Amino acid sequence: MSATTIDHSPSHAAGEHGHHDNYLVAKKGINSWIWTVDHKRLGIMYLAAVILFFIVGGLAAVAVRTELMNPGKDIMDADAYNRMFTLHGAVMVFLVIIPSIPASLGNFVLPLMLGAKDVAFPKLNLASFWVYVLGAAFFIATLVMGGVDTGWTFYTPYSIKTGSSATTALLGAFILGFSSIFTGINFLVTIHKMRAPGLTWDRLPLFVWAIYATALMQVLATPVLAITLGLLVLERTIHIGIFDPVYGGDPVLFQHFFWFYSHPAVYIMIVPGFGMISELITVHSRKGIFGYKPIAISSVAIAFIGFLVWGHHLFVSSQSALAGSIFSFLTFAVAVPTAIKVFSWIATLYKGSIEYNTPMVYALSFLFCFSIGGLTGLFLGTLSVDVHLTDTYFVIAHFHYVMMGGTVIAFIGGVHHWWHKFTGKNYNEKIGIIAAIIVFVGFNVTFFTQFIFGSQGMPRRYWSYLEQYHTGHMISSYGSYILAVGLFLALFNLLASLRNKGVAPERWRGVSLEWETATPPIEHNFESIPVVTAGPYDFPEVRAARNGNGH
Amino acid sequence: MKTPLLADGSAATFWLPEAASTFAADHDYLYYLIFWISTFFFIVMMGAMAYFMVKYRRRKQGETTSDIHGNTKLEIAWSVLPSLILVVFFVLGFRGFIDTLTPPANTLNINVTAQQWAWSFTYPNGGNDSILVVPVGKPVKLTMSSVDVLHSFFVPAFRAKRDVVPGRYTVLWFQSDKLGEYDVLCTEYCGTSHSRMMSKVKVVSQEEYDAHLKGLTGCQDGQSLAECGGVAFKRNGCNSCHSVDGSKLVGPSLKGVYGTEQPIVGGPAVIADEQYIRESVMNPMAKIVAGYPAAMPAYAGRINEEQMGALVEYIRSIK
Numbered sequence: 060m061s062a063t064t065i066d067h068s069p070s071h072a073a074g075e076h077g078h079h080d081n082y083l084v085a086k087k088g089i090n091s092w093i094w095t096v097d098h099k100r101l102g103i104m105y106l107a108a109v110i111l112f113f114i115v116g117g118l119a120a121v122a123v124r125t126e127l128m129n130p131g132k133d134i135m136d137a138d139a140y141n142r143m144f145t146l147h148g149a150v151m152v153f154l155v156i157i158p159s160i161p162a163s164l165g166n167f168v169l170p171l172m173l174g175a176k177d178v179a180f181p182k183l184n185l186a187s188f189w190v191y192v193l194g195a196a197f198f199i200a201t202l203v204m205g206g207v208d209t210g211w212t213f214y215t216p217y218s219i220k221t222g223s224s225a226t227t228a229l230l231g232a233f234i235l236g237f238s239s240i241f242t243g244i245n246f247l248v249t250i251h252k253m254r255a256p257g258l259t260w261d262r263l264p265l266f267v268w269a270i271y272a273t274a275l276m277q278v279l280a281t282p283v284l285a286i287t288l289g290l291l292v293l294e295r296t297i298h299i300g301i302f303d304p305v306y307g308g309d310p311v312l313f314q315h316f317f318w319f320y321s322h323p324a325v326y327i328m329i330v331p332g333f334g335m336i337s338e339l340i341t342v343h344s345r346k347g348i349f350g351y352k353p354i355a356i357s358s359v360a361i362a363f364i365g366f367l368v369w370g371h372h373l374f375v376s377s378q379s380a381l382a383g384s385i386f387s388f389l390t391f392a393v394a395v396p397t398a399i400k401v402f403s404w405i406a407t408l409y410k411g412s413i414e415y416n417t418p419m420v421y422a423l424s425f426l427f428c429f430s431i432g433g434l435t436g437l438f439l440g441t442l443s444v445d446v447h448l449t450d451t452y453f454v455i456a457h458f459h460y461v462m463m464g465g466t467v468i469a470f471i472g473g474v475h476h477w478w479h480k481f482t483g484k485n486y487n488e489k490i491g492i493i494a495a496i497i498v499f500v501g502f503n504v505t506f507f508t509q510f511i512f513g514s515q516g517m518p519r520r521y522w523s524y525l526e527q528y529h530t531g532h533m534i535s536s537y538g539s540y541i542l543a544v545g546l547f548l549a550l551f552n553l554l555a556s557l558r559n560k561g562v563a564p565e566r567w568r569g570v571s572l573e574w575e576t577a578t579p580p581i582e583h584n585f586e587s588i589p590v591v592t593a594g595p596y597d598f599p600e601v602r603a604a605r606n607g608n609g610h
Numbered sequence: 611m612k613t614p615l616l617a618d619g620s621a622a623t624f625w626l627p628e629a630a631s632t633f634a635a636d637h638d639y640l641y642y643l644i645f646w647i648s649t650f651f652f653i654v655m656m657g658a659m660a661y662f663m664v665k666y667r668r669r670k671q672g673e674t675t676s677d678i679h680g681n682t683k684l685e686i687a688w689s690v691l692p693s694l695i696l697v698v699f700f701v702l703g704f705r706g707f708i709d710t711l712t713p714p715a716n717t718l719n720i721n722v723t724a725q726q727w728a729w730s731f732t733y734p735n736g737g738n739d740s741i742l743v744v745p746v747g748k749p750v751k752l753t754m755s756s757v758d759v760l761h762s763f764f765v766p767a768f769r770a771k772r773d774v775v776p777g778r779y780t781v782l783w784f785q786s787d788k789l790g791e792y793d794v795l796c797t798e799y800c801g802t803s804h805s806r807m808m809s810k811v812k813v814v815s816q817e818e819y820d821a822h823l824k825g826l827t828g829c830q831d832g833q834s835l836a837e838c839g840g841v842a843f844k845r846n847g848c849n850s851c852h853s854v855d856g857s858k859l860v861g862p863s864l865k866g867v868y869g870t871e872q873p874i875v876g877g878p879a880v881i882a883d884e885q886y887i888r889e890s891v892m893n894p895m896a897k898i899v900a901g902y903p904a905a906m907p908a909y910a911g912r913i914n915e916e917q918m919g920a921l922v923e924y925i926r927s928i929k
Contacts, residue, residue, distance in 0.1 A: 137802050137803060137804075137805065137806075138802050141799075141801070141802065141804075208801070208802075209799075210799050214760055214798075214799065215760075216758075216759050216760070216776060217759040217760065217799070217800060217801060220758070220759060221801070222903070304775075304776045304777025304778075305776075309777070310760060310775060310776060310777065311775060344666070344675070345668075345673075345675045346675050346676065346678070347677065347678065347679060349678060349679070349680055349681075350679075350680040350685055351679065351680070352680075353680070353685060374707075375762065375771050375772050375773050376773045376775070377772075377773055377775050377778065377780045380707065380708060380711050383707065384704050384707070387700060387703060387704065387707075388700055391696040391697070391699065391700050394692070394696060395689060395692060395693050395696070398688070398692050399685070399688065399689055401655065402655070402688045403685075405655055405658050405659050405662070406681075406684070408659065408662035408663065408666060409662055409666070409676075409678070410666060410675055410676035410678065411662070411666045411675050411676075412666065412668045412669075412673050412675050413662070413663060413666050413667050413668055414668045415667070415668075423659070423663065426655075426656075426659060427656060427659075430652055430655055430656070431652065434648040434651065434652055435648070437644055437648060437696070437699060438641065438644050438645075438648075440699070440700075440703075441640065441644060441699045441700070441702070441703030442700075442703040442704055442706065442707035443633075443636065443637055443640060443702075443703045443704075443705075443706025443707045443709070443710065443769075444637060444640055444641050444644065444703060444706075445703075446637075446707065446710060446769065446770065446771050447637055447641075447766070447769040447770075447771065449771065449797075450762060450764070450771070450797035450798060451797065511624070511625060514625045514626055514627075514641075515622075515625075515626065515627045515766065516627050516764070516766025516767075516793070516795065518764065518795050518796070518797040518805075519797070519799075520799040520804060520805075521804065521805035522804070522805045523805045523806065524805065525793065525808075598675070599672070600672060600673065600674055600675040601675055601676070601677050602677075603674040604674050604675055604676045604677045605677040
């Protein structure tokens with residue numbers, strides 16, 4: 060993005076040396092972090108929290124896979140296993156993936172991309188973080204109290220009857236919802252009101268469009284989750300009789316309420332990944348995006364249609380055949396804009412100048428894994444095929460290809476992409492690429508096998524299983540160890556870079572506004588307000604082609 | 611509809627298990643149709659990606675790329691073509707789904723009761739069993755209910771699955787034209803022993819089915835009362851939570867339990883006599899043995915006195 064700057068910043072005139080300290084050192088002491096309203100510091104704090112909980116959820120996943128190495132007991136009994144897979148799911152969904160890209164990368168980068176000094180409501184942003192910490196504290200309390208064994212979906216009436224500390228976990232998820240809503244409102248207002256001069260809607264980086272669509276869903280869907288979990292807590296404590304058939308309630312109603320939030324939540328989790336990939340593919344292939352408008356609009360279209368497909372989780376639940384058919388049809392409708400995005404990303408590579416660095420390897424991994432995730436969704440959207448596949452490992456594999464192969468890989472790619480912007484350090488590129496490849500291999504070994512034994516009929520949430528599924532489970536478990544090695548290697552590689560001295564040179568040469576600031580950025584982002592005169596992917600290499608000396 | 615991808619239309623393939631119901635052929639055809647169309651598109655997409663990755667790899671920093679913003683014709687093509695294919699998937703899936711939900715008029719009706727963590731099948735003559743036995747070549751309609759939490763009745767070989775919901779009936783029907791024994795699995799998470807909530811469906815000849823049905827009600831000639839109780843013990847799914855060899859499952863093992871003192875939660879210990887055993891079956895919440903969860907459903911109204919007596923005799927006999 061070509062940007063000129065207007066020099067009318069009062070702080071600039073007041074600066075004694077004409078330069079400001081970067082956000083990491085501008086203020087000192089632990090209190091300057093705890094009470095910070097700087098979106099960049101909050102982004103970093105979110106990043107640290109998300110990585111921490113990713114390790115917790117990941118270790119739970121390794122424990123689950125280890126238990127499943129053989130039928131019967133390997134390392135824990137059935138009750139411990141049920142708590143372990145619930146821990147894995149709840150932590151990964153509520154504490155890791157939902158906040159991953161929007162709250163950590165988005166917080167840091169969004170105002171920079173807009174040429175703004177901060178988000179619209181910096182104090183709300185601070186509140187959002189500490190509300191997240193409070194929600195996380197409830198999850199940790201649940202763990203200390205012996206864990207919860209309902210699965211992250213809290214299906215009634217089991218979640219009403221279970222003696223495990225489900226109420227605490229439900230309150231945790233309830234509180235985390237507010238964090239998500241705060242962030243969503245903040246980003247919506249920021250995108251509407253705080254764009255730099257010249258930064259029209261059709262010049263917004265696609266990451267911003269994705270965050271915008273996500274924020275819409277967060278604000279509209281999350282209250283439904285809060286109400287649902289609130290009702291469930293009341294059902295558990297004072298038996299209001301809404302979900303429990305013993306008191307005249309309807310357990311399937313819970314599933315409708317739950318998925319009315321949680322299906323949009325799937326898009327809350329994946330759409331930011333879409334935005335991230337649009338940035339990675341363009342910057343590292345030095346090309347404008349193929350089909351800017353279709354990609355931007357399809358994010359919003361997915362956000363809208365995403366509200367109308369929740370019933371595809373309930374095809375065999377006793378939901379009516381008519382409802383099931385409508386939900387199946389709408390599910391296919393949402394597949395089309397998703398497919399258009401993938402086609403567009405691949406087409407963007409055409410006549411590009413592709414550099415094989417760590418973020419780009421993650422971006423290409425994403426295209427591979429997410430395509431499988433998307434295509435296997437077609438099996439599950441097809442009514443009669445879903446009857447056989449639902450609640451088997453086919454579903455587990457499908458959503459891991461979307462959530463992990465999609466969002467998490469995009470997130471890790473994004474962390475590498477902007478690591479230098481965050482810290483001023485360059486990680487070791489060779490080790491980064493090796494880690495990315497190990498992650499790719501480990502991921503596919505773990506989850507592709509699950510499509511096979513899932514199709515063969517292996518149900519999900521089983522502590523033990525029939526002998527015919529043994530080989531598949533073993534391969535999957537070994538794959539998870541490879542995956543874990545890759546992820547730890549990536550993390551150590553990033554952390555090791557923090558020991559480097561000074562600010563390393565910038566390598567990516569992006570042209571959207573976040574690259575216009577100092578690295579690491581100064582506290583107020585820009586010395587003076589930037590003025591935007593071109594699109595977000597108008598690289599010098601593209602301009603050279605436009606000026607008539609292309610390939 | 612038969613598919614060339616399945617050797618004889620019923621043996622297990624790489625992706626799908628053995629097929630043994632009348633739905634299975636349609637299901638498997640559609641599964642493989644989606645599979646091959648998806649595989650085709652995946653190869654085209656990844657092929658294009660791999661080609662671009664090699665052809666347009668960076669040779670020189672700052673090399674000129676290209677100023678392409680889109681291609682209307684291409685974009686219309688890749689929006690419309692997938693949409694048409696998806697409509698085909700939708701229609702075929704819809705038709706198959708409606709088939710699975712529409713039982714014919716002349717079905718054999720069997721009731722299914724799900725509980726943590728056992729299946730119980732009740733036949734037209736009132737007999738109960740923990741396995742499902744059905745005659746070959748005849749449509750069977752299951753009317754299913756749950757006494758506690760959600761369960762889901764799943765027979766992979768039949769490509770049939772339906773949730774079992776407390777407080778309402780759900781219905782599942784199938785017809786198997788293939789003699790054999792197939793797995794029944796619970797596919798809706800239901801707590802501790804969810805993964806052990808399995809049963810079998812046996813597809814047998816009409817004669818075998820009739821004989822089996824006769825054997826379900828009451829004790830048989832030449833059977834001791836304890837043997838009869840042992841059969842009732844399995845048929846009512848007792849063995850999914852209580853071992854008879856001393857190993858600890860969800861509930862206490864019944865080996866040697868008769869006549870011994872049992873510690874009770876919130877009360878004095880009791881001697882496990884006939885009266886106590888009967889109460890523990892009919893109304894298990896009355897006295898919970900210390901160290902075990904209050905998880906057992908009540909059997910009052912579900913088993914008759916003859917069976918109860920046989921069960922007591924059986925438990926007395928486990929030493």
